[in-house]
Amino acid sequence: MQDKSLLVDEQGFQRTLTRLAHEILELNKGSANIALVGIRTRGDFLARRLARKIQEIEHRELQVGVLDITLYRDDLRGKLNQPLLKGTDIFFDVTGKNIVLVDDVLFTGRTVRAALDALIDLGRPATIQLAVFVDRGHRELPIKADFVGKNCPTSSDEEIRVLMNEVDGEDAVVLVRKGRE
């Protein structure tokens, strides 16, 4: 059996996004040289939302790209389900930019490791920063986020799901406990 609990509701989701947008602007002293890169799939939607928030604050268009890290994963072999390759769409030069990587959940850190490699193959950004909506702990690599929406300490038999309107029909964060037999 599964047990679900709501950690962030629709309103909380909006407030967190707004705060993240302000934090990104504060650290970078404005939006002049930043670009957002979302990690497929939900990081992509989060990056677009954050870009819209930042545009509302700064009245300036932001460059947004999307990264497919499939080819850089360290667990490709032996996976039963080969992930669908959807491709990277970054139509601007990353060299010299302050790139904010965006993902929904920070967990082992392996996705971010792959994303860093993928990004560096595209050019030489001035800085790479990491923004995540939820940090759930259990890191396996020395990786830390610069911007965190919500810290949710979890146990390993729990799962965090960030739901987004674009794909899930609602904005929310839920914690799912997988029941033990």
Next chain:
Amino acid sequence: MMALSCRHLLGLDGMPKKDIQTILDTATSFREILERPIKKVPTLQGKTIVNLFFESSTRTRTSFELAERRLSADVVNFSADASSVKKGESLKDTARNIEMMKIDMVVIRHAAAGAAHFLSRVINANVINAGDGAHEHPTQALLDMYSLRERLGKIEGLHVCIVGDISHSRVARSNIFGLRTMGADVSVCGPRTLIPSDIETLGVRVFHDIDAAIADADVLNVLRIQLERQESALFPSLREYRSYFGITRERLEKSKRQITVLHPGPINRDVELSADVADGEQSIILQQVLNGVAVRMAILYLLGTSA
């Protein structure tokens, strides 16, 4: 969720539409990688691939080798002239020896039809057919279809006419199988001596008059005329072949449609294809070469990373 339904790429005969679609869609992602400053991803790191070429080939081997290296695989080239084949070793023994060296994938080209199928039965590595006799050359047909889809936005419903020596062409056979599966209307055109008499059983129409074929086609896939066929008296002379079947600007201009021209290379300029057509706007021959690397990367990725 996504993987191909097979462990090897031996031919397009009987390959499900879903698999062809998966390969073409995946190739789009690799096309993007080829446009980057660093044209390399670490996906097949630690995998070893042997290119086993019993027939000489520069283009296909180079294309495969680039695809393999861009996926970070370790690559070993093995060609027939400099090998134990000359000393009389059988294909099975060669394969078993190579397998003992712990390789993960084999790309094979061989003059005998069925060589890739045979290999896939005797070794454990993934096998990719890079041309077996006059049987199949699946990666060429896949890159042809990819290039068509890129240029024309679709494959279904197009009339593709394959022109030239159909009897001896593995490119023609793989194209016929793949294009038919993808819903294209396929025809062949060439001298009677170079078209198998029962070719209609593969579901294609036959033209012996190139102008009639051009009047109806959206795409011409022009095959290379092997000069040695003339010695076996299958057509009287290159000049005669050119005047009856050579694709020229004047011939294409008679058609009301904008015809797209493909050629698997290398071209005999001004024999099967006039130079102005080969270099003209309607030709996507150089795109085919670029797409060949992307399509081969997609196949290597899909076969090399599936469980």
